[in-house]
Amino acid sequence: xxxxxxxxxxxxxxxxxxxxxxxxxxxxxxxxxxxxxxxxxxxxxxxxxxxxxxxxxxxxxxxxxxxxxxxxxxxxxxxxxxxxxxxxxxxxxxxxxxxxxxxxxxxxxxxxxxxxxxxxxxxxxxxxxxxxxxxxxxxxxxxxxxxxxxxxxxxxxxxxxxxxxxxxxxxxxxxxxxxxxxxxxxxxxxxxxxxxxxxxxxxxxxxxxxxxxxxxxxxxxxxxxxxxxxxxxxxxxxxxxxxxxxxxxxxxxxxxxxxxxxxxxxxxxxxxxxxxxxxxxxxxxxxxxxxxxxxxxxxxxxxxxxxxxxxxxxxxxxxxxxxxxxxxxxxxxxxxxxxxxxxxxxxxxxxxxxxxxxxxxxxxxxxxxxxxxxxxxxxxxxxxxxxxxxxxxxxxxxxxxxxxxxxxxxxxxxxxxxxxxxxxxxxxxxxxxxxxxxxxxxxxxxxxxxxxxxxxxxxxxxxxxxxxxxxxxxxxxxxxxxxxxxxxxxxxxxxxxxx
Numbered sequence: 001x002x003x004x005x006x007x008x009x010x011x012x013x014x015x016x017x018x019x020x021x022x023x024x025x026x027x028x029x030x031x032x033x034x035x036x037x038x039x040x041x042x043x044x045x046x047x048x049x050x051x052x053x054x055x056x057x058x059x060x061x062x063x064x065x066x067x068x069x070x071x072x073x074x075x076x077x078x079x080x081x082x083x084x085x086x087x088x089x090x091x092x093x094x095x096x097x098x099x100x101x102x103x104x105x106x107x108x109x110x111x112x113x114x115x116x117x118x119x120x121x122x123x124x125x126x127x128x129x130x131x132x133x134x135x136x137x138x139x140x141x142x143x144x145x146x147x148x149x150x151x152x153x154x155x156x157x158x159x160x161x162x163x164x165x166x167x168x169x170x171x172x173x174x175x176x177x178x179x180x181x182x183x184x185x186x187x188x189x190x191x192x193x194x195x196x197x198x199x200x201x202x203x204x205x206x207x208x209x210x211x212x213x214x215x216x217x218x219x220x221x222x223x224x225x226x227x228x229x230x231x232x233x234x235x236x237x238x239x240x241x242x243x244x245x246x247x248x249x250x251x252x253x254x255x256x257x258x259x260x261x262x263x264x265x266x267x268x269x270x271x272x273x274x275x276x277x278x279x280x281x282x283x284x285x286x287x288x289x290x291x292x293x294x295x296x297x298x299x300x301x302x303x304x305x306x307x308x309x310x311x312x313x314x315x316x317x318x319x320x321x322x323x324x325x326x327x328x329x330x331x332x333x334x335x336x337x338x339x340x341x342x343x344x345x346x347x348x349x350x351x352x353x354x355x356x357x358x359x360x361x362x363x364x365x366x367x368x369x370x371x372x373x374x375x376x377x378x379x380x381x382x383x384x385x386x387x388x389x390x391x392x393x394x395x396x397x398x399x400x401x402x403x404x405x406x407x408x409x410x411x412x413x414x415x416x417x418x419x420x421x422x423x424x425x426x427x428x429x430x431x432x433x434x435x436x437x438x439x440x441x442x443x444x445x446x447x448x449x450x451x452x453x454x455x456x457x458x459x460x461x462x463x464x465x466x467x468x469x470x471x472x473x474x475x476x477x478x479x480x481x482x483x484x485x486x487x488x489x490x491x492x493x494x495x496x497x498x499x
Contacts, residue, residue, distance in 0.1 A: 008127065009034025009112035012309045013105075015301065019213060021105065022098060028105065028127045030112060030120070037114025038123060042190075044319035045117040049076070049191055056315070056324055059117075059192045080194030081161055087154035087198055088164065092141035095152075095207075096428075097167065100138055102206035103156055104130040106308050107197070115311045115318065116196040122187050125160055134178055137165040138203075144409060145332035145420030148312060149203030152421070157197045162186030192315075199313035199330045207424035208304050208335060214431050215297050215346060218438065219290075220497035222349055223256065224464060225442045226286050227263040229356045230270075231457045232448035234365045235279045237261075237270050245287060252298070253291030260286070262499050267458035276365075282355035289352050296345035300338045307335060332420030336403035339423035346430050347395040350437040354388045357437075360444045361385055371447045371475075378478045381447060384440045384485065391433035398426045439488035442468065450474050460499060467495065 006021050009031040020026065030038075049059060060076065108126045111118050129136070136159045142151030158164025159175030166175050179186060229235075238244075240260040245253050264270045278284060315326040361381050363369035372380030402423035408415045446468055449457065456462060472487050 005029055007031040007034075008108050008123075009037070012305075013109055014305065015209070015212060015216075018102070018105070018209060022101060027131050028108065030108075030123060030127065034112035034114070034123075035120055038112065038118060038120050041114045041117050041317050041319055042119055045192060045317055045324075046190075048324065059195075059315070059324075076191040077189060080189040080191065083194035083198065084154050084157055084161060084189070085163060087150045088158050089150075090139040090142040090152040090155045092139045095138050095140050096210070097135050099206045099210050100135045100156070100167075101130060102209055103138070103153070103202045104135075106202045106205055106209070107153070107156075107200060109308070110200060110202065110311055110313070111196065113311050115316050116313050117192040117317050118196050119187075119190055119193065122160065122189070122193055122197075125184070125187050126157075128182075128184070129159070129166075132182070133168070134159070135167045136175070137167060137172060140425050141421075143203055143421035144407070144414075144417035145201075145204055145336055145422070145424075146328075146330060146417035147410075147414055148199040148201055148314075148330035149332075149421055150198050152203040153198045153200060156203075160187045160197075161189060195315075196313045201307060201312045201330060201332050201335060201420070204332050204335045204339075204420045204424045205304065205308050207421075207427065208300070208339060209308065211339075211342070211424070211427040211431060212297065212301050212304060214428075215342070217493075217497070218346075218431065218434060219294060219297060219349070220499075221492050221495070222293075222353065222438055223259045223290060224263060224461075224497055224499070225353070225438050225445060226283075226290065226356065227260050228449065228457075228461055228464065229360065229441055229445035230260075230279075230283055230286075231264070231267060231461060232367075232445040232452065233279070233283060233356070233359060234269065234274065234276075234452070235283045236274055236276070237264065239279070239284045240264075240287060248288075250288075250291055250295060252294030253287045255294060256287040256291040259499060263460050264458050265460070267461065268456045269452060270458070272455075280355070280359055282352050282359060286352070289348060293345045293349050296342055300342045303334055303338045332418035333403070336418040336420030336423045339420065339427060340399075340401040340403050343423070343427055343430055344399050346427070346434055347392075347399050350388075350392050350395055350430075350434045353434075353437050353441045354385070354392045357385050357388050357441050357444050360448050367448050367451055371444060371451070372478075373476065380475065380478065381444050384443060384481055387485070388437045388440045391437050395430050395433050398430050402426065435489050435492060436485060439485055439492050442492065443472065443484060443488050446472070447475060464495075467491075 006026045111123050136156045138152050138155045143149040159166050162176045164175050168178050240257045245257040312329045361370050369375045370380035370382045372378040402419045405419050406416050
């Protein structure tokens with residue numbers, strides 16, 4: 001990237017590239033190669049529309065079950081505009097602004113591949129919105145995850161034609177007002193363009209990309225917090241030794257053992273002789289459980305990378321082969337299935353964390369009951385475990401497989417859908433709960449470790465503890481806990497885990 005610019009169409013997107021674009025507010029522009037591909041496809045489509053004597057789905061016909069209704073040439077532009085207006089049916093809660101940015105980025109990237117038949121000006125306007133932080137108002141419900149994410153993508157692209165609302169400079173405003181401020185005319189959609197904008201998996205994909213970015217950070221935090229809890233519980237290092245991982249060589253398990261050995265290197269606590277010969281599963285089986293979650297994140301990431309570097313609208317145009325093919329690349333099944341898998345994996349990370357939370361407050365191994373010096377007068381850390389348990393239970397509810405459901409739509413034409421959008425959006429509910437669960441474990445483990453003083457943990461744990469204690473203090477007498485939990489969540493989100 002040069003001069004803070006990323007060129008769309010310069011290569012495949014990766015999670016590192018996406019994070020860099022979002023974090024450093026990179027300016028997006030179309031590469032020369034992308035412009036050439038887009039123009040070539042558009043010119044081919046214009047010629048084909050003029051010359052063809054057979055109906056072209058979504059180009060010279062209606063949509064869905066109306067695919068047998070032919071549209072006259074002088075109404076093709078109006079057909080596309082009507083499509084965007086009528087399909088803008090997303091409802092519910094406004095989605096996170098980072099997900100809106102991702103939707104703009106991923107749609108522009110997909111259109112740049114030159115198989116969608118759009119105008120260059122249309123893709124450029126999408127980039128204009130991204131670059132100027134003009135973020136269309138999109139809601140989290142309404143997509144079936146097949147025919148693409150029709151409803152949310154329609155809301156996303158209403159502002160291109162001067163309709164809908166946007167968030168700009170902290171205010172929600174009518175899109176037409178913001179267009180006027182920039183001196184932009186609404187885009188006049190040409191044949192097939194509305195369909196190219198609305199067909200596609202960018203709502204599902206953007207939610208998934210954001211979930212993976214969050215999950216990768218949370219996974220690092222879970223290892224650090226788990227190591228802190230192991231120290232506080234006076235646990236054993238044996239289950240983390242490399243030889244036990246190598247005889248069951250799942251990649252995530254090996255990585256977890258390595259991470260814990262690095263984190264705990266140099267600890268007085270972990271090195272001292274232990275009275276107990278083994279620890280409960282929630283400590284002893286961390287390599288197996290955390291490792292399996294890492295493998296799940298890795299697998300889902302691979303599927304998602306394939307998806308975001310694919311063309312997922314319909315019909316698909318192949319200028320070099322003189323073909324326009326109506327297919328099903330918009331169907332979200334590949335994402336729906338792995339998102340349900342990821343949901344189960346992330347829920348398990350919270351499940352095992354809650355068990356460590358509970359072990360730390362039982363009054364075992366020399367720790368005071370509920371982690372306060374005067375239990376009885378003080379309830380201490382009794383109720384945070386309740387809160388964690390409630391969120392663990394709720395996450396189990398979110399593990400219902402959205403992909404196992406399908407409801408017929410479009411008068412029977414679209415008779416199997418993925419429900420991948422529901423699978424995608426519930427990931428963030430699980431992640432929100434997981435952040436809170438891990439924050440509570442961090443609270444408990446830090447409190448317990450302070451009862452082990454003057455013994456010291458490893459340099460890495462002690463640095464982590466010092467940073468945390470600068471914001472969240474040791475609890476001597478009962479305090480208002482929800483504030484402490486929120487401070488811990490904020491700390492967990494900001495902390496850079498470097499191991």
